[in-house]
Amino acid sequence: xxxxxxxxxxAVVLLMSLVTVIAVLWTQVLxxxxxLIVMWLASxxxxxxxxxILVFVLGAxxxxxAEIILIRFGVWSYALPSFLGIPAWLIVGWGLAFxxxxxxxxxxASRRGWK
Numbered sequence: 001x002x003x004x005x006x007x008x009x010x011a012v013v014l015l016m017s018l019v020t021v022i023a024v025l026w027t028q029v030l031x032x033x034x035x036l037i038v039m040w041l042a043s044x045x046x047x048x049x050x051x052x053i054l055v056f057v058l059g060a061x062x063x064x065x066a067e068i069i070l071i072r073f074g075v076w077s078y079a080l081p082s083f084l085g086i087p088a089w090l091i092v093g094w095g096l097a098f099x100x101x102x103x104x105x106x107x108x109a110s111r112r113g114w115k
Contacts, residue, residue, distance in 0.1 A: 068085055
């Protein structure tokens with residue numbers, strides 16, 4: 001049970017950090033991207049299993065791909081796009097968001113005894 005609470009706490013702190021970094025550095029695309037890469041590398045200290053890496057990679061592909069498609073259809077746009085209509089930090093941001101939300105959900109489900 002303690003391991004689940006640790007994962008929940010880490011996931012919440014990192015998710016809030018992700019939002020803060022993007023909110024503060026979104027206009028500095030390179031800096032935001034580098035900080036998010038460092039966050040990902042730091043998260044590997046806690047979560048470095050194959051599933052964790054898969055979740056990150058899937059998020060880094062699926063999230064930006066969906067955004068690129070929606071941007072092409074004119075749903076929204078980014079003020080400082082750097083790659084196919086999206087900022088570079090968004091790729092890492094989506095990967096991190098998938099990872100943190102997955103860890104949060106799995107930890108809560110495990111704590112409640114759900115499978």
